[in-house]
Amino acid sequence: MNYLKPFDPAYCVEEERNCRRYTKYYEGVFAQGSGYLQIRGSYEEGLACADQGELYMRMPANVTIEKPRHPYSKWGVYVPGVTGIHPMLKEELVNLPYLLKLDVTADGEKLDMELPGIHNYRRCLDFRDGVLYRDFDWRTESGLVRCQYRRFLPRQLKRVVVQEFSFQVASGRCRLTIENGIDCKVTTNGYNHFKKVEESGEAGRRGCVVQTDNGDSIRMLSMLFDSQGKVLGPVVDSVLREGETLKLTKLSAVSTSRDLDAGYLEFDQMEALLAETINRGERVYLENKAQWARLWKRAGVSIVGDETAQKAVNFSIYHLLRSVNPDDSRVAVCAKGYSGEAYFGHFFWDTEVYLLPFYLYTNPELAKKLVEFRIQTLPGAMANAKAYGYPGARYPWESSVSGEEQCPNWQYADHEIHVTADVVHGIWHYYQAAGDMEFLKNALPVLKETARYWLARVCRRPGGAVTLDGVMGPDEYICLCNNNAYTNFMAARSLEITAWALELCGEAAEPGFIEDLRETAQGLMNSVDWSGVIPQCDHFEDYEEPDFETMWPDRSKPFGGQVSQEYNYRVKALKQADVLMLPYLFPERFSAEQIRQSYDFYYPYTTHDSSLSAIIHSILCVRLERDREAWELFQRALEIDLSEAKMGAAEGVHIANCGGIWQGVILGFAGMKWEYDCDQPTFYPRLPKHWKSLSFSVCMKGEFYRVSICGDQAHVIKVE
Template identity: 30%
Template sequence: MWILSEDTFDPAKQHHKETIFTIGNGYLSTRGAFEEGYPNDRRATFIHGVFDDAPIVVTELANAPDWLALHVLLDGEKFSLATGTILAYRRELDLQSGVLRREVRWQSPQGRVARLIFTRFASLADEHLLALRCEIIPEFDGQVELRAAINGQTDNEGLLHWQPLTQGQLTDGTVFLRTRTRKSRIELALAMRLLGNAAQTAFWDVENVPTVQQVYVARAGQPIVVTKFVGIATSRDTAAPLELAHRHLQATPDWESALAAQRQVWAREWERCQIVIEGDDEADLAVRFSIFQLLIAAPRRDNRVNIGAKTLSGFGYRGHAFWDTEIFMLPLFTYTAPEIARNLLDYRYFTLPAARAKARAAGYEGAWYAWESADTGEEVTPTWVPDFHDKKKLARVWTGDLAIHISADVAYAVQQFWQATGDDPWYIERGAEIVLDTAKFFASRAEWLAERGCYGYTDVIGPDEYHDHVNNNAYTNLLAQWNLRAGLETLAWLDQHAPQKAAELRRQLDLTPDRLQHWQTVAEKICVNVGANGLIEQFDGFFQLKDVNLADYEPRTKSMHEIFGIEGANEYQAIKQPDVLMLQFLLREQYSDSQIRVNYDYYTPRTDHTYGSSLGPPIQAIVACQMGDIAEAYEHFIRAARADLRDVRGNAGDGIHAASAGGVWQAVVFGFGGLRIHPDGTWAVYPRLPSHWRRLTYRFTLRGTTHTITCYPNGHYTMG
């Protein structure tokens, strides 16, 4: 199943569909808005790294000038789905080639009928090239007029980020627009060329909207075909963006060659990461959709950017990156496209100075990564947001102040990448420093709790954000313990394999024998509340909170956070996502099945699966698979798989749930596919397929070798 499609246009679902029909190429993404526009659309193109200042949220990806703009007039009547009559409609996104196609048969208010076919793609073969084709088959004799533009009058939901510089037409007919972000001063250039056999062509020098007008003679049944190519570049790429954009435009001779290159590159892309589920078409399509959305957001030539929580597909979270990347998205790349994973981890290396500055400002040593991170790695989490119950009031956001587990999450991803790839040179040069400096932070942040005789972390927020200002969150404490031990192991490995680098980092990070001994002591004496049966308390006092039967609140359309209120949620055992199960998934080697089972049975009924975090269901599915609860695992998996395709939470219009998309891949490979990779690089497969799946095939790459695994319902598997 490769085709995501719709056969009717429903204006009520407009923003949701704009999100799921997003296209991109790892450099930028463009939402699935219509070329001709539609009232209240959220048309947007976001380019990696192009941030600009914004109130409250500090900075945000600036919505780039609209390259799609293409208006069609039939004998003077402007084509629009908001007027006239839609006689037939179909839109489809081919995930195999990254091509979006829309076909409409439309009757104008005055009765003229035409079939219009719009096809577009963002070239994966050339990240600076965008392509759009419009085919019009009139059912009347008369005139067809096209107006193709670069529209610089875009905004971020009312906030203007762009200041026009120059525009015009070059000697070869190329139309261009140069503009610049108002605060960050990033220059952007777009160059447009139109191909077609027009009876007449004119350039309209409209301020900030340079436009090419073409007029065609319309004959019933005779197609009119127009191709619009756009070259795009920023000052992040080169000192002369217009020259670069123009050069890429000139290098593209025609639609057919550009499309052929697109298909060829996408074929290679899918070759390494394709998953095939036989017996469940919905799951098969959903997994490919999830992978596609991450592939089009993945930077291939830029290691200074991260993937935001909503990829590049919407205004949600303003393009900011969270732990979502390292824990949920990165495994897909680590095990199928390690060069992309390395780019994303380089971003964390380059933002170490900001992480150190954040720790220092709070009175700690080491590196404390920002909860929300943008271009510089500085903390950009908003301090206040509108309250759930009264939008006139503001509610305090504490994650930027209290979510310290982010540093361990980054270190975990570094170690996972290194173990999976065996990329010693990168680890020596960059990865080891991240692991050591985050360990230094956790040693500095640890508090000796004399009454309990252990080290802990008070006043934190764990992954379960329904509860803030908690003490000794199990996920945080035990990931900190892991990070400290990983730091000690890393230094020992460097001493043996890269002694010069080890000596350099000892000096640079002041890793004295006393400091390292303190790391060891903190790791050995970390606080964690574990019962005799292995049940881990999520944080101090969690078991004393009011228990809650979530079934009593059904049916509902809101999260328990909204129902209880931000403060009220702290009083109940209802959780946004299961911290403890996430912990046991990441540190799988440390827990037996029986230890996981007791925690699974306790925390599962207390988790807000449907309206809580989109991050929870895929991990819940993996753990359920490990426990042998396959039917229950499938329920959680399909909830995650439908998150955007069916707009389960009603907020897909804000952008793709990227962590959920990455979690879907993990649920299939690590859950149903049963892949278990041990820290020493060895691996095993324990398939547990849903009863209606006939076969599952997936690929993964480990230390340069790609393996193809085919799993069967009887628990057997083959390697190809």
């Protein structure tokens, strides 16, 4: 460790003061992960004021405006896929025992970051290798202790957590007592999912086995080592004089009953893994660094002339890379990127629309895991359809590992059905990018079963009209409507994709099935007037005009949190882009004038209460050559997680916005066309005036390219 290590400000987030107000925010910002294992950036010793085992009943609510329960700190240790059953919130990601625990005392005085004796504090996360550093001086009654912490989750040892500590007595003399631990008294959203807990502590190790109420079993082992790699007891007691230093390494391992490769490890196997890890010394970090370097080589974006944007893009890429599991398609990336309890570890339409493009155009192998997740959860989608009285498959608004609907709020669970079409869009997007016919054949059951759902879900009117009634579009503030343009378009496209795929694969279908798909798709399109401003839904013009001046006095807070739901649902107030999602995803299908008219009509009604909103509008403004508005909206997206004042990441980072920021640069300012709209890499750049250049790599049709943009010129070179 280097106490004075310099950091590249473009590749790090740094906290220069410890303040209770911002602790929880930085826990989200400093989240680390190996794909398999994810942890929040909490202090090893915790905060005395933050009870991690508090029991309470969290009720279903609108999480966009819900006031969080834990104001100061909430630990988080997650293995994606390990879930529990909440009596009100359904299946949720379980917050596991806190295996990072390390208690430090100096002559009986316990370390707490809220002590007045903490000085010269600095904490920093390096995006390039996923390492979190913490340095501070601790003035105790016995003297001054200089403390240095370093921790990371080696990507090549996905089950392991490495924590390194250095305690130097800079003045005085004191007895330091270090206690290793695993804290099992952790609740998830106020609920205890641990049906059984067994703790052990012998032969220098701390261990635990917990079983969740959903049948998962988790085994953890933690051990302390000295600077020579010798195993120490769970409690280390050392008297240090001035100038002396105590260096320790804590290694922990996690294994679960869900593990695929090596299976569910026993304690002896985990101990052998930790022994091998400590024996490799600094090579463990160097191998981790090399793996991160390979990921950054594909995904990195270089912006010359804007350090703020560069840092925000790097922040986004880091969290996108750490939160995806490259080895397990039984899970996707949850809405908080496994950096907090909000959204309960569920998967939304974000997967296909906001996240998939980043992985697809930088690392198709990772993208494949996300689309394979939807294939894996087809049985759950079919169960959903059956529960609603329909044949086929209906993908849930909020999915967990089972694929069954987990949203506790009926408005979204029952009516936001466009996610079923979004899933098919993601599958087709991946197929067009990869040209993987075997994958497409494996995905055919998803296409056919979702098509059967749509054929039953539509309403066939006298005279031949086909409508989709009682739906909620992406907006979410128009609660129930008929013929939402986005839903109709995506459902129709889903049916067309299914017909294309069946013909392409030579798959036999029952007589008249393909014809029915195409006729229904055309009927859905005919139920929307596409001639001018695209109507969000039938009778949108009949909704009341919102009185924003009176009803929304504090623009720093969401509109939805300042009005009643009754008022919200009857006025033309939009939470986020709805109609405008269509020209964002399919710019070739709409004229520039139609996009301009639709944008100008809907934007004044848009509250941007959702983190998904600003970046979509920014991309459209770039295409409309509205440079100032594009830049302002892009900046708004950058601040969602990185603004300390707004503390947006306290409940976890907004991972969909991270994917959106990448899209804002590549699909917005760089002007890259979607792969399904071109045969080769195509760019129409319109960089912000102060950006001197932009460069990045993309993968298209299985080939990698290096793209360099200066002004309005793009240079594309194929990389062998």
